[in-house]
Amino acid sequence: MNDNILNDIATEYGTPVYVYDTEKIISQYTLLKNSLPQEFGIFYSMKANPLVGICQLFKKLGSCIETASSGELHAALSAGFSPDKIIFTSPGKTYDELEYAVETDIYSINIESLDEAEAINKIAAKIGRVVDISIRINPDFDIAGSGIKMSGVASQFGIDQIHMESVFKELKTLTNLKVIGIHIYTGTQALNAHSIVQSMEQIIQLALETSEKYCFNLRFLNLGGGFGVPYFKDDSTLDMDILRNEFGQVWDKYKDRLSDTQVFVESGRFLMAESGTYLTKVLYRKECKGRKYLVCDGGSNQHASSAFLGRHIRNNFPMHILNKSGYEEPVNVVGPLCTPTDVIGQNVTLPEAVAGDVVAIEKSGAYGITQSPGLFLSHPLPAEVQYYKGKTYILRERWEKEDFMLRQRPLDINLLK
């Protein structure tokens, strides 16, 4: 999407606004699909961007979907996914959520603790069914160089590899459960294809060993992924040729033993991040104690990750001013919140901008609005718009100020009498 298109969208829908480039989503999905053995499936991890319209697009592309709450499960079903294309993974599924997943009869509930297995068993026994589950293992290895490690270290995710013996002993007593698979997710934002291949091979070995040792039919294997995106200046692009070639060789070693297993990867960031742009308008330009500021109509309340929230390293997302070049200056791009943390570009070099100019924050299609503290200071949530072949489609309308009253109740006036 060029600046003229983005500018037209900012004018038509107002700012702040998130824009998603459909062709980029399609090309990322196709790239990932073509970099894996053809029999592999992909789960779209909808936590990256849970818009129903985006989920529908992934369904159309042939993807399955990974959910992490009843809200996501409901959205996945609303997007038209059939239950047998849905998995549910989260360390904190409530009893109600588990009931919903069991009743919906999804492909697999990935258990992360024995207590959770017992809860599912109880629900399944109540309705006289046997429910398919997979075990999310926290293995002893991680994924070298990933942004956030989610295995190999103590965490709330999965069940330790060394506890498998006792887990399978206990699972034998839970007769309304059937173990169909293994799920391992080692980390996110990995940019080194060799590390991803190595981690996927370790996962395959562990899954095979586990199914052989504990005598269950490995129908489902979820290798995770962690496929990363180059956000920052020193980041390299994930080399999909290396992934395809190296993993192809690994797969040749194991594919006969896994001929009855449905093998998947899961991905959110890689599929979505590069398609999205967050547009926020400069309201005021000011200088304070020698530092220049662009005060914008949206900030960390709608794009927390660009404001370094939840990240250890303070580096700026790629950003530019729409249709502006020329003299450049270091500025702080800030949002409208009353907190000094509301900085979405710190000491970033941009062409001299004035009120009315639009800042475009790139690579913002994943973990944007839904990972942000949108209720903080009650600024209406932005519109979210999809662009495809010269046309735009609204995926979520901009909130109105009245929307902040949704489900609130006024104080009972008799309370203080």
Ligand SMILES: Cc1ncc(COP(=O)(O)O)c(C=O)c1O
């Ligand atoms: C279990 C699980 N699967 C998938 C994902 C999606 O990861 P990514 O967006 O890096 O592909 C995450 C992210 O934290 C996760 O925890």
